[in-house]
Every structure is written in structure tokens, then in C-alpha cells.
Amino acid sequence: MGLLVVGSIALDSVETPFGSTTDALGGSATFFAYAAAFFHPVQVVGVVGDDFPSAELDRLAERGVDLSGVEHARGASFRWKGRYSADFQNRETLDTQLGVFATFEPKLPEAFRRAKLVFLGNIDPTLQSNVLDQTETPDLVVCDTMNYWIQGAPELLLELMKRIDVLMVNDSEARQLSGDWNVYRSARWILDRGPKMVIIKQGEYGAFMVDETGVFCVPGYPLEEICDPTGAGDAFAGGFMGHLGRTGDLSPANMRRAMVFGSTTGSFAVERFSVERFLEIGPAEIAARARAFADLVHFDTTNGFDE
Amino acid sequence: MGLLVVGSIALDSVETPFGSTTDALGGSATFFAYAAAFFHPVQVVGVVGDDFPSAELDRLAERGVDLSGVEHARGASFRWKGRYSADFQNRETLDTQLGVFATFEPKLPEAFRRAKLVFLGNIDPTLQSNVLDQTETPDLVVCDTMNYWIQGAPELLLELMKRIDVLMVNDSEARQLSGDWNVYRSARWILDRGPKMVIIKQGEYGAFMVDETGVFCVPGYPLEEICDPTGAGDAFAGGFMGHLGRTGDLSPANMRRAMVFGSTTGSFAVERFSVERFLEIGPAEIAARARAFADLVHFDTTNGFDE
Numbered sequence: 316m317g318l319l320v321v322g323s324i325a326l327d328s329v330e331t332p333f334g335s336t337t338d339a340l341g342g343s344a345t346f347f348a349y350a351a352a353f354f355h356p357v358q359v360v361g362v363v364g365d366d367f368p369s370a371e372l373d374r375l376a377e378r379g380v381d382l383s384g385v386e387h388a389r390g391a392s393f394r395w396k397g398r399y400s401a402d403f404q405n406r407e408t409l410d411t412q413l414g415v416f417a418t419f420e421p422k423l424p425e426a427f428r429r430a431k432l433v434f435l436g437n438i439d440p441t442l443q444s445n446v447l448d449q450t451e452t453p454d455l456v457v458c459d460t461m462n463y464w465i466q467g468a469p470e471l472l473l474e475l476m477k478r479i480d481v482l483m484v485n486d487s488e489a490r491q492l493s494g495d496w497n498v499y500r501s502a503r504w505i506l507d508r509g510p511k512m513v514i515i516k517q518g519e520y521g522a523f524m525v526d527e528t529g530v531f532c533v534p535g536y537p538l539e540e541i542c543d544p545t546g547a548g549d550a551f552a553g554g555f556m557g558h559l560g561r562t563g564d565l566s567p568a569n570m571r572r573a574m575v576f577g578s579t580t581g582s583f584a585v586e587r588f589s590v591e592r593f594l595e596i597g598p599a600e601i602a603a604r605a606r607a608f609a610d611l612v613h614f615d616t617t618n619g620f621d622e
Numbered sequence: 623m624g625l626l627v628v629g630s631i632a633l634d635s636v637e638t639p640f641g642s643t644t645d646a647l648g649g650s651a652t653f654f655a656y657a658a659a660f661f662h663p664v665q666v667v668g669v670v671g672d673d674f675p676s677a678e679l680d681r682l683a684e685r686g687v688d689l690s691g692v693e694h695a696r697g698a699s700f701r702w703k704g705r706y707s708a709d710f711q712n713r714e715t716l717d718t719q720l721g722v723f724a725t726f727e728p729k730l731p732e733a734f735r736r737a738k739l740v741f742l743g744n745i746d747p748t749l750q751s752n753v754l755d756q757t758e759t760p761d762l763v764v765c766d767t768m769n770y771w772i773q774g775a776p777e778l779l780l781e782l783m784k785r786i787d788v789l790m791v792n793d794s795e796a797r798q799l800s801g802d803w804n805v806y807r808s809a810r811w812i813l814d815r816g817p818k819m820v821i822i823k824q825g826e827y828g829a830f831m832v833d834e835t836g837v838f839c840v841p842g843y844p845l846e847e848i849c850d851p852t853g854a855g856d857a858f859a860g861g862f863m864g865h866l867g868r869t870g871d872l873s874p875a876n877m878r879r880a881m882v883f884g885s886t887t888g889s890f891a892v893e894r895f896s897v898e899r900f901l902e903i904g905p906a907e908i909a910a911r912a913r914a915f916a917d918l919v920h921f922d923t924t925n926g927f928d929e
Binding site: 521576610619 | 827918
């Protein structure tokens with residue numbers, strides 16, 4: 316079951332209360348691929364400039380990530396620079412240099428076109444749509460977006476929403492998209508416009524999934540130390556879709572498990588800068604934390620629930 | 623198993639985007655009692671002025687609430703006036719008139735002193751301490767507080783914390799108390815100062831409980847309509863302790879169930895102004911929503927969790 320992601324491959328410079336990075340590996344496709352590769356091979360579509368460190372690409376390839384869809388363009392790689400507030404509640408973008416990303420036109424290698432699971436990372440909805448045009452018959456298309464496109468290209472997003480299965484956004488994006496402060500009404504607003512399912516991420520508070528059958532919630536994993544929230548949402552998406560890829564099961568019960576694995580990889584992502592945490596852990600750590608989510612929410616209905 | 627609450631019995635005037643109330647029934651002891659009375663008889667300690675509508679007290683009494691600890695003092699009842707922002711994320715206090723509450727000295731009737739479950743609602747920590755002095759051997763003492771006391775009487779609170787079993791506060795209060803932005807570290811900071819357990823409420827995001835065995839999370843119930851968040855935390859406490867009262871079981875597993883019943887009564891409280899929602903529902907509605915929480919978080923660990 317081919318698992319495809321299109322998104323940014325970037326060099327991030329991040330300032331947090333606990334330190335900073337310069338030109339560290341980042342980007343939505345990168346975080347996605349690192350997280351998903353614990354579960355299933357990943358096919359990446361993206362672009363890097365001629366200044367991109369090849370060692371980083373080699374390291375991804377060693378993890379089972381197929382980079383044959385990554386274009387090597389002349390020019391500078393995409394760079395993002397940002398700063399987090401002391402409590403991580405606010406993020407300020409200090410600089411964005413699109414570089415080769417400005418003229419990026421995704422081209423899917425032949426082998427990628429038959430991918431059954433497709434993640435459209437947060438890029439221009441025109442490019443997301445182009446990628447969809449190049450796929451054959453995916454079983455599940457999941458799409459992310461952000462305030463920049465919601466404000467700047469709402470019509471394109473609405474068109475795209477008719478073609479996707481799952482919209483995966485954070486709560487402020489869902490509110491902005493629907494124009495409604497209530498996240499559950501916002502989710503319904505989105506469901507009325509195409510997607511069969513909405514996944515809304517709420518940072519430290521966790522995430523929830525809404526479809527016609529109801530709502531499923533996963534709490535945020537209780538972390539006493541957070542180093543850098545960058546990439547958490549894409550790492551969430553990677554764990555979510557990686558689990559679907561390895562199991563080949565799109566049943567509602569398995570979508571719930573995928574939410575838990577997404578929460579797991581998302582929680583690991585924030586424990587270090589860049590993708591560093593993913594270099595320290597393996598499937599055992601991921602399975603252990605995923606199981607910990609079960610205890611985190613478990614209660615039995617033996618006493619008092621049967622009035 | 624006697625269940626005692628001390629707290630305010632107030633007349634609230636609330637403005638929300640969806641309407642307003644004037645001198646509606648409010649106060650921490652009131653919301654607590656309404657919620658807890660679905661589960662177990664409640665003993666209330668508090669004070670009302672001679673302007674307090676006796677019909678409201680009669681209605682509480684009809685629900686199995688023992689008001690023999692409510693002092694009738696000469697003067698005006700405690701009044702609070704507040705306004706919520708359009709998205710309910712911010713609350714502004716417009717006016718507070720302490721009235722008879724200014725000179726309130728809680729006096730426990732003889733029968734109340736043997737209460738096994740005690741909830742110290744959000745009042746002056748000196749009064750909370752006085753109430754504790756008058757109890758004999760409670761099995762569980764749960765205490766709420768707020769920013770006003772955290773800022774104004776931190777030493778008193780720290781003394782009180784040595785005498786209670788559970789501190790139940792919201793996340794901003796926990797952060798303020800510990801001086802740490804991370805809520806899980808804040809919880810540990812609190813556990814190091816006396817309480818065996820900390821319950822941290824996070825509004826629409828739910829609540830979690832921390833003790834030496836770990837963390838338990840309950841999501842916020844997905845509500846598409848919210849009318850008035852006033853009293854949600856006290857209604858949470860009422861459901862939590864009411865369930866403990868009716869079951870007489872303070873085991874860790876039952877504390878988790880109590881968290882679910884607290885979340886249930888808290889979620890009902892916000893659906894109408896004042897205590898209005900509690901007049902519309904009964905044990906069947908409460909049990910049904912509590913069971914819905916089980917589905918809201920349930921996933922099975924059959925596939926992918928055993929790497």
C-alpha cells in the first residue's frame with residue numbers, strides 16, 4: 316500500500332527558551348517521512364536546492380524513504396526562521412525564504428502514481444491539487460493547510476476539499492476556515508463541504524477526529540519537557556498514515572488506532588529540536604508510548620454507568 | 623458517607639454572546655450541590671443575605687440538599703457580575719459585591735462534622751481551613767482555589783495544602799501557583815507540597831488527574847452549543863464527589879470514574895444559564911453522557927501496539 320507525501324523539505328532556524336538551531340532539517344514532508352517511516356515505506360515528493368545537505372537525504376533514504384520524487388533544483392533551499400514564546404503558546408515567523416520552492420511543480424514518478432495513501436502537506440492548494448491529478452486511485456487522501464492559504468486562497472481550498480477524504484488542521488485553522496469559534500461546529504462545516512472525516516489538532520491538548528459516526532478524542536501526551544514544537548503536526552500525520560499503511564486497514568476502529576500513533580509520533584517530535592528525537596527511538600519506544608495512551612484514558616463502566 | 627461542601631451561594635449577573643441573566647442562582651456551593659445531588663445527598667455550608675430568594679433554597683432542599691449549614695445573615699447576598707467574550711475564551715469580572723459573605727464565618731452543624739467527603743469551594747483559605755478544623759476524620763478533602771488567593775495569600779494556601787488530599791484547580795491557576803508554564807510539572811510541584819492528587823481542569827479541553835501512579839485524562843465533551851461557562855468547575859467537582867459519595871469507593875479505578883462523572887456534570891452546566899440545565903435532566907441523562915465519554919476515547923490495542 317504505497318504511502319505518498321508531498322510537502323516542504325526545509326532548513327529551519329528556530330529559537331526557543333531552551334536553545335536555538337540554524338539551518339536544521341525541517342519541512343512538512345520531512346517530519347512526516349521521519350514519523351511514518353517507523354511504520355511503513357514512504358514516497359516523498361518535494362524539492363531541495365543545491366545547498367541542501369546531501370547527508371540529510373541519505374539518512375532519510377536509509378530509513379526506507381523513497382526520495383525519487385525529490386527534485387534537485389538550482390538555487391537555495393526553502394528556509395524558515397521562527398521564534399517561540401517562553402510558554403510555547405505563540406510562534407512568530409521571523410523570516411521565510413521560499414528559494415526553489417517558489418517555482419516548485421510537483422512531478423510524481425511513475426511508481427508513485429499508484430500510491431493508495433496520499434498526504435498533501437501544507438503547501439499551495441494549487442500544488443496539492445496538481446499532485447492529486449497525478450495520482451490514479453488513492454484509497455485515502457489526507458490534506459493539511461494553514462492560515463496563509465485559508466485567507467489567501469479560500470476558493471481553491473474549497474475546490475480541493477471536494478476531492479479529499481480527510482482534512483487535518485489545527486483548531487485555529489478550523490475556526491478560521493468555517494468562521495465559527497466552536498470547533499465541533501467548525502468540524503461539521505468542513506464535513507458538509509466534501510471530506511468524510513476531519514481531524515483537528517489542538518497542540519498540547521491533543522487531537523480529535525470527527526466523521527458521521529461521531530467524535531474520537533486523544534489527549535496530548537503528558538510531557539514535562541518540550542523542546543521545540545516545530546513539525547509536531549506533520550509528525551502526527553506521519554504516525555497516523557504510517558499506521559494505516561502498515562495495517563492496510565481503513566476501518567473506523569483502525570482510524571482510531573492511527574490517531575493514537577499520530578499522537579505518539581507528534582509527542583516525540585517536540586521533545587528535541589528538528590527531527591533529532593526520531594534518531595533516538597525505534598518501534599519499541601513508539602509502541603510503548605502508544606500503549607501508554609491506552610492507560611491515560613482508560614476507565615471501566617462497571618460502577619454507576621448503568622442508571 | 624456524608625458529603626459536605628463549603629462555598630459561595632450567590633446571585634450572578636452574566637453577559638454572554640447569547641443573552642444575559644440578572645441575579646440568577648450561582649455560587650460554588652450551589653453548582654456543586656446541584657451536580658452532586660444527582661448522585662448523593664449533600665450538606666451545604668454557606669451564607670445568604672435576607673434578600674435571597676427562598677424559593678431557590680426550597681428547590682435545592684427538594685433535591686436532597688441539607689441546608690442546615692446555610693446561615694441566614696442580615697444584609698445583601700453575595701453578587702457577582704461578569705461578561706464573557708464572543709468565543710468564551712475570556713471572562714471579565716464587572717462587579718463583585720461580597721455582602722454578607724464579607725463577614726462569613728462557617729459553622730458546621732453537629733451532623734456535618736462527621737462528613738467523610740469534604741469539598742472546600744473557592745473561598746478565603748482561612749475559611750477553608752476553619753471548616754477543616756471543624757470536621758472530624760474525613761476520608762477525602764478536595765480543595766479548589768483561584769488566582770485571587772494564589773496571589774494574595776500564597777502562604778495560607780501552602781499551609782492548607784498540607785491538610786488536603788486533592789487540589790482541584792484550572793490550568794492557569796496551577797501554573798500561577800507553581801510559577802511554571804508546564805502543567806504537568808506544575809502538578810508535580812503541587813504533589814510535592816501535600817496533596818496526594820491533583821486535578822487540573824482545562825475548560826473545553828477537558829481535565830486530567832495526577833497522582834503517584836500516573837496521569838488520567840478526560841476530554842471535554844464535544845458541545846456544539848455553549849451558553850454560559852459559569853459554574854462548570856464547581857459542577858465538575860459536584861459530579862466527581864457525588865459519584866464517590868454514592869459508591870463509597872476511593873480506589874484509583876473509581877477516582878477515574880468520578881472524573882468522568884465530573885466531566886459529565888460540568889458539561890451539562892454550560893449548556894444553559896445558571897443551574898437551568900440541571901432542572902431539565904435526571905440520572906438517565908447523566909448516565910448516558912457518562913457512557914458517551916467511554917466511546918469518545920475508546921480504542922483497542924489489537925493491531926500495531928505490540929511491537
